[in-house]
Amino acid sequence: MGLSDIPEMLRSAEANDLYFLEDDKNSPTEFQASHGVDSLSVRTRAVAQYLKQSPITAISENSSGDLSLNKILEGKTRKLCARMFYETLVLKSYGVIDVQEEKAYEDITLKLTATLSKAQI
Secondary structure (H helix, E strand, O other), rough: HHHHHHHHHHHOHHHHHHHHHOOHOOOOOOOOOOOHHHHHOOHHHHHHHHHHHHHHHEEEOOOEEEEEEEHHHHHOHHHHHHHHHHHHHHHHHHHOOEEOOOOOOOEEEEHHHHHHHHHOO
């Protein structure tokens, strides 16, 4: 069994589209007093920018900007998925996106808010 047999080691054409989540230096090192969009970490800003520019992950043509977290993370490593999930929660806490999960352990729907559309990220 080689590395190519391990699902987490497979690289697709889209494997590097979330490259900014791989960098360990992007996490905040200190608590920032401001709770505005301007106080987001580099990694969180990168995730917001990715979501803002990501029409290919829409759930359906009728979903008006809803994104599927499962589709975004399909084929990605656990570490990258955990980071993306965490950054999703951070963006939700800032009101940049809205998240919805119908049932536990099902797909999480991401809805981009007007805050993200207007933000200079």
